[in-house]
Amino acid sequence: MDRQMLLNEINYLLFVAVLAVTFLSCAAYVVFFVTQRNQLRKTARMLLLVSWCLQSGYILSRYLSIGHTPITTYHEAVFFFAWAATSAYLSFRWRYTVKNFGTFVSLLIFALLIVSALTSRQVIPLEPALRSWWLPVHAGISLIAYGFLGLAFCGALMYLLQERELKSRKLGYFFTRLPSLDSLDQLNSHCLAVGFSFLTVGMIAGILWSKQAWGTYWRWNVKEVCSLLIWFIYLVQIHQRFTVGWRGRRAALMIVAGFAVVLVTLWVVLT
Amino acid sequence: MMSAKHISLIGVNHKSTPLEVREKISLIGGYEDALARLRKYRLPEYYLLSTCNRVELIWVSDDPGETTSDMLGFLFGDTVEPEHWDGYSYVFHDGNAVNHLFRVSSSLDSLVVGEAQILGQIKEAYRYASRHGCTGPLLNKLLHKSFSVAKRVRSETGIGSAAVSISSAAVELARKIFGSLAGKKVLLIGAGEMAELAAEHLLGQGVESICVANRTLSRAVDLAARFKGGACSLEELKSQMETVDIIISSTGASGLIIQSGEVRPLMRIRRNRPLFFIDIAVPRDLDPALNEIENVFLYDIDDLSQVVEMNRSEREKEAVKAGRIVDEETLKFVKWQEGLTVTPTITALRRKADRICSQEIERTLAKMELSAADRKKIEFLARSITAKMLHDPMQFLKSDSCRKGEDAKIDMVRTVFGLENDDETN
Numbered sequence: 001m002d003r004q005m006l007l008n009e010i011n012y013l014l015f016v017a018v019l020a021v022t023f024l025s026c027a028a029y030v031v032f033f034v035t036q037r038n039q040l041r042k043t044a045r046m047l048l049l050v051s052w053c054l055q056s057g058y059i060l061s062r063y064l065s066i067g068h069t070p071i072t073t074y075h076e077a078v079f080f081f082a083w084a085a086t087s088a089y090l091s092f093r094w095r096y097t098v099k100n101f102g103t104f105v106s107l108l109i110f111a112l113l114i115v116s117a118l119t120s121r122q123v124i125p126l127e128p129a130l131r132s133w134w135l136p137v138h139a140g141i142s143l144i145a146y147g148f149l150g151l152a153f154c155g156a157l158m159y160l161l162q163e164r165e166l167k168s169r170k171l172g173y174f175f176t177r178l179p180s181l182d183s184l185d186q187l188n189s190h191c192l193a194v195g196f197s198f199l200t201v202g203m204i205a206g207i208l209w210s211k212q213a214w215g216t217y218w219r220w221n222v223k224e225v226c227s228l229l230i231w232f233i234y235l236v237q238i239h240q241r242f243t244v245g246w247r248g249r250r251a252a253l254m255i256v257a258g259f260a261v262v263l264v265t266l267w268v269v270l271t
Numbered sequence: 272m273m274s275a276k277h278i279s280l281i282g283v284n285h286k287s288t289p290l291e292v293r294e295k296i297s298l299i300g301g302y303e304d305a306l307a308r309l310r311k312y313r314l315p316e317y318y319l320l321s322t323c324n325r326v327e328l329i330w331v332s333d334d335p336g337e338t339t340s341d342m343l344g345f346l347f348g349d350t351v352e353p354e355h356w357d358g359y360s361y362v363f364h365d366g367n368a369v370n371h372l373f374r375v376s377s378s379l380d381s382l383v384v385g386e387a388q389i390l391g392q393i394k395e396a397y398r399y400a401s402r403h404g405c406t407g408p409l410l411n412k413l414l415h416k417s418f419s420v421a422k423r424v425r426s427e428t429g430i431g432s433a434a435v436s437i438s439s440a441a442v443e444l445a446r447k448i449f450g451s452l453a454g455k456k457v458l459l460i461g462a463g464e465m466a467e468l469a470a471e472h473l474l475g476q477g478v479e480s481i482c483v484a485n486r487t488l489s490r491a492v493d494l495a496a497r498f499k500g501g502a503c504s505l506e507e508l509k510s511q512m513e514t515v516d517i518i519i520s521s522t523g524a525s526g527l528i529i530q531s532g533e534v535r536p537l538m539r540i541r542r543n544r545p546l547f548f549i550d551i552a553v554p555r556d557l558d559p560a561l562n563e564i565e566n567v568f569l570y571d572i573d574d575l576s577q578v579v580e581m582n583r584s585e586r587e588k589e590a591v592k593a594g595r596i597v598d599e600e601t602l603k604f605v606k607w608q609e610g611l612t613v614t615p616t617i618t619a620l621r622r623k624a625d626r627i628c629s630q631e632i633e634r635t636l637a638k639m640e641l642s643a644a645d646r647k648k649i650e651f652l653a654r655s656i657t658a659k660m661l662h663d664p665m666q667f668l669k670s671d672s673c674r675k676g677e678d679a680k681i682d683m684v685r686t687v688f689g690l691e692n693d694d695e696t697n
Contacts (some may be wrong), residue, residue: 133387
């Protein structure tokens with residue numbers, strides 16, 4: 001019992017630390033966006049890396065405390081979502097940079113963490129039927145997919161802002177601060193491709209798990225229908241991109257719409 | 272106390288002097304000839320800059336008043352009556368001269384504030400001066416400093432970042448649409464000076480090819496040869512638009528030559544790759560409705576002028592920030608120059624030795640348990656070692672050759688003992 005209390009204590013402290021560090025990183029990114037001082041960007045990136053470590057620590061400590069991967073309650077899922085977005089961003093950042101992308105992504109991560117902070121941190125015991133290693137595989141992979149789709153969402157917002165400035169021919173605040181349309185479009189394509197791959201694998205895992213837990217592959221409940229809808233929305237986008245070179249404003253709007261459905265689904269499924 | 276040596280600067284520029292006068296003054300014989308003529312004034316150090324917008328002369332002397340009139344005489348020669356000299360030129364001494372040079376190198380004094388050319392010109396002028404042995408420790412330091420100030424201004428302010436000409440604005444926009452311009456194709460419709468300028472600018476940014484379309488094919492072929500591109504007739508426009516990325520139009524046609532209805536179906540063939548239209552013709556060549564097509568961007572001459580105008584006002588704001596950096600660096604330089612005399616150098620050297628000595632004594636004694644008498648002995652030992660070590664450098668500084676103001680020797684002592692960095696950290 002002592003161990004349990006200690007874990008709970010560590011767990012709580014880690015959560016507070018994650019919130020604080022992410023807030024600082026986010027603030028540094030926003031100030032960097034306004035002032036464009038390079039030193040700040042380095043600080044912000046370091047803070048985000050620290051935040052990622054703390055987030056991983058939180059997930060690990062919660063795993064030890066409840067005995068299964070912490071992605072079943074709303075709080076846990078949203079937190080894991082934030083972790084996935086952070087991981088996706090850092091893995092991307094490692095490969096190539098897109099000017100001021102970090103500012104938008106850190107805002108998304110912080111918003112997700114705030115949502116997870118506002119929901120109950122209470123542990124809900126898992127139904128025996130759900131106790132399976134399929135849980136981390138299916139839910140984990142799906143949330144990682146959401147992380148990448150979240151990045152695409154940020155890229156699409158940036159694209160829409162930059163495109164509006166260029167089309168209106170009144171170059172203002174965002175023109176110099178945002179990267180070129182082409183690099184944003186490439187970023188979106190990339191995130192979409194990676195996100196969609198994870199989404200598909202996560203779906204297949206879910207179907208197989210359903211067979212194992214409930215004896216049938218597909219039950220047409222709300223959760224499954226929503227997931228299928230999301231999968232189709234992104235499938236159409238990928239298809240259009242590959243066949244007719246769909247890009248630009250309409251493609252960006254579709255990414256934003258797709259992500260909105262993701263958020264709504266997450267809400268519906270987990271509450 | 273100021274060093275015995277003074278830095279002075281005289282010059283004429285686009286603000287002080289009309290072009291007719293500048294034309295006569297500018298160095299026709301090149302730097303070598305002019306520097307050779309300056310030699311006979313027997314100045315310890317001098318340097319000369321001549322560009323199409325300015326001629327400036329910087330020199331070091333013991334008596335700025337006397338040498339200034341000599342230098343004005345050198346600058347104007349017989350071209351201008353002596354009574355007009357003051358009106359046409361500016362004269363600065365010491366800190367003001369340093370400040371002016373820094374302003375020039377940071378492009379704050381340029382006709383187009385923020386243009387990058389001037390720094391290269393100063394570097395070239397300095398290369399000539401130093402190759403001919405005209406510069407010494409003071410001007411070497413000053414000019415090197417002016418390069419680093421310019422670099423600092425460029426990296427810390429946005430003074431050189433925004434495009435301030437129509438063609439550079441077009442390039443800036445193209446980069447925001449396409450990212451890298453490598454591998455992009457440009458179509459030039461009609462030939463005009465501004466269109467050619469824009470095309471040249473784009474070529475400088477690495478576009479793959481430029482194709483020229485003109486009513487008279489022979490003119491198109493001529494122009495295409497200049498850009499090492501191809502030529503085509505106006506009838507081929509439609510098929511060309513399937514492959515090119517940037518279209519610059521400047522024909523003398525009275526009506527629109529490309530309608531939005533023609534371009535819309537092309538976008539599917541282009542697989543929605545973006546298309547950037549630049550219309551610099553008056554009256555306009557391109558249908559304004561083009562801008563409503565997705566992934567198509569249209570800028571006409573007024574839009575581009577607006578971008579340029581906006582960037583100009585942005586630059587002026589940045590210039591204020593840059594001015595502050597220049598002032599700060601001027602103060603630093605003047606402080607360094609003041610240190611280039613014997614007395615402050617001796618003081619600084621002694622202070623540094625004392626500081627090191629005290630630090631080391633403290634560190635050693637903290638680890639030992641000693642009687643007060645033993646402590647005294649160790650302190651004495653340390654102090655006498657440093658004093659003995661410093662004896663010869665001090666004698667060197669106090670010797671006659673340094674007293675006379677041999678800046679190079681003092682500078683060497685300061686560098687060897689690292690006094691410069693100390694002054695800044697203290």
